[in-house]
Amino acid sequence: MGDGREERAVTGDPVRVLVAEDDGEMLDLIRRVLADEGYAVITASDGQEALARLDDGEFDIVLTDVRMPGADGVAVLRRAMTRKLHQPVILMTAFGSISSAVEAMREGAFHYLAKPFDLDDLLGIVSSAATQIRQLRESNLNEFESDPFFPVVFRSRAMRELLLLAREVAASTATVLVQGSSGTGKELLARAIHRMSRRRDRPFVAVDCSAIPETLLESELFGHARGAFTGAVGERRGIIAEADGGTLFLDEVGNLSPAVQAKLLRFLQERRYRRVGDTVERAVDVRVVSASNRDIREEVRRGAFREDLFYRLSVIPLHVPDLKERREDVPPLVYHFIRTFNAANAYQVEGIRADALDLLLDHDWPGNVRQLENVCERAVILRKAGLIQPRDLPDDVVASRRDGAAGARSLEELEKAYILRLLGECDGNQSRVARILGINRRTLYRKLRAWGAAAGEPPA
Numbered sequence: 001m002g003d004g005r006e007e008r009a010v011t012g013d014p015v016r017v018l019v020a021e022d023d024g025e026m027l028d029l030i031r032r033v034l035a036d037e038g039y040a041v042i043t044a045s046d047g048q049e050a051l052a053r054l055d056d057g058e059f060d061i062v063l064t065d066v067r068m069p070g071a072d073g074v075a076v077l078r079r080a081m082t083r084k085l086h087q088p089v090i091l092m093t094a095f096g097s098i099s100s101a102v103e104a105m106r107e108g109a110f111h112y113l114a115k116p117f118d119l120d121d122l123l124g125i126v127s128s129a130a131t132q133i134r135q136l137r138e139s140n141l142n143e144f145e146s147d148p149f150f151p152v153v154f155r156s157r158a159m160r161e162l163l164l165l166a167r168e169v170a171a172s173t174a175t176v177l178v179q180g181s182s183g184t185g186k187e188l189l190a191r192a193i194h195r196m197s198r199r200r201d202r203p204f205v206a207v208d209c210s211a212i213p214e215t216l217l218e219s220e221l222f223g224h225a226r227g228a229f230t231g232a233v234g235e236r237r238g239i240i241a242e243a244d245g246g247t248l249f250l251d252e253v254g255n256l257s258p259a260v261q262a263k264l265l266r267f268l269q270e271r272r273y274r275r276v277g278d279t280v281e282r283a284v285d286v287r288v289v290s291a292s293n294r295d296i297r298e299e300v301r302r303g304a305f306r307e308d309l310f311y312r313l314s315v316i317p318l319h320v321p322d323l324k325e326r327r328e329d330v331p332p333l334v335y336h337f338i339r340t341f342n343a344a345n346a347y348q349v350e351g352i353r354a355d356a357l358d359l360l361l362d363h364d365w366p367g368n369v370r371q372l373e374n375v376c377e378r379a380v381i382l383r384k385a386g387l388i389q390p391r392d393l394p395d396d397v398v399a400s401r402r403d404g405a406a407g408a409r410s411l412e413e414l415e416k417a418y419i420l421r422l423l424g425e426c427d428g429n430q431s432r433v434a435r436i437l438g439i440n441r442r443t444l445y446r447k448l449r450a451w452g453a454a455a456g457e458p459p460a
């Protein structure tokens with residue numbers, strides 16, 4: 001992200017693909033096929049060269065062989081990810097097996113191709129990555145960062161859909177209620193909505209409704225007249241006025257007292273309010289985004305939260321899933337945090353060893369992304385340079401692996417998620433999916449049937 005050297009891609013620019021492959025004939029073939037389709041292709045004939053190219057160039061897509069002299073495809077994948085988030089990396093390997101495909105996905109690869117593959121499959125996968133890149137370029141989101149949804153890091157489909165929805169609602173002034181467990185990134189999403197909206201140059205004002213004493217909150221929010229109450233020496237504009245033209249973020253909104261709930265409701269209905277102890281009606285133009293890690297509907301049922309206000313606040317309800325529901329986000333988040341904490345401490349951690357990443361992938365993350373962030377900060381500080389190892393991780397993260405079943409289950413979950421995603425991208429074409437994975441159709445069918453996802457007749 002923005003180190004100044006990055007070129008700002010425009011929609012019409014060719015998509016730049018780095019191809020790393022040690023088999024010269026294969027490299028040449030791929031180069032020609034991609035160039036014929038209009039891609040700008042840069043080649044590297046071994047791992048070291050690929051790493052060097054990554055260090056001094058900008059690529060939209062990286063296509064790399066796994067087995068190469070110098071550095072293998074996984075090292076290329078890791079380097080690509082520490083340099084640029086959301087970088088689609090496609091791995092190719094002659095040793096096709098589902099488990100290596102799943103391993104590649106664990107490390108954050110975009111796709112995996114088993115050799116020998118059909119050039120059509122290769123083109124299909126590169127073109128789906130390119131479509132994604134063109135959409136991102138067109139979405140004008142990269143006005144502020146070359147990373148389209150900056151600063152929200154993700155790879156999962158669930159987060160992608162959430163952000164696409166958020167981007168749509170950002171254009172309106174509809175109120176948004178963000179719900180989700182603690183540490184999932186609710187505030188970050190609220191800020192992203194602000195940045196994606198036309199209000200982005202106006203203030204984003206956050207109020208933590210649980211941190212301000214009930215008795216003060218009303219005057220903090222809406223301001224007060226001079227002498228409105230004991231101690232109100234001067235007058236005060238209130239937070240709502242500070243947010244004029246921008247976004248007001250009401251965090252932990254479930255904590256509002258009945259009096260403030262009533263006043264907020266009136267404001268949302270009429271867009272007008274009065275300062276405490278004042279008779280003048282004032283208008284402000286603010287977009288309200290609120291958040292809660294409690295289920296507000298439940299609060300409504302308990303009678304602790306006004307139903308009419310709940311509906312006003314949640315015109316657009318958004319739910320941020322727990323991290324354990326979207327484990328694919330762990331690798332890009334880890335690389336993002338490694339980069340962040342390297343920068344903050346001037347350290348040179350280069351990535352994470354596969355066994356350490358596995359531990360992070362298998363953990364349940366009760367504290368969600370915030371907890372992962374803390375774990376990464378600690379690991380970067382302990383490691384300082386090189387690759388993060390299991391012993392740099394806290395005991396509870398390591399311990400959660402000890403009941404081996406958790407690991408096995410999550411590997412299967414990942415396999416299932418990957419294969420189903422692939423199936424979706426291939427429009428349900430099982431032969432194509434089997435070919436990409438380098439497994440036979442019957443094996444694929446058996447798996448799909450076990451997951452209750454088989455469609456059509458078993459292959460002969």
Ligand SMILES: Nc1ncnc2c1ncn2[C@@H]1O[C@H](COP(=O)(O)OP(=O)(O)OP(=O)(O)O)[C@@H](O)[C@H]1O
Pocket residue numbers: 151152153154180181182183184185186187188189293333336369370373
């Ligand atoms: N997708 C993400 N990409 C990058 N950083 C993230 C992401 N999600 C969360 N974080 C980081 O994790 C931390 C917690 O996020 P945030 O404060 O937005 O969570 P929250 O849901 O509001 O938590 P709480 O319920 O405890 O208030 C922050 O430092 C945030 O930057």
Ligand SMILES: [Mg+2]
Pocket residue numbers: 186187251
């Ligand atoms: Mg929060």
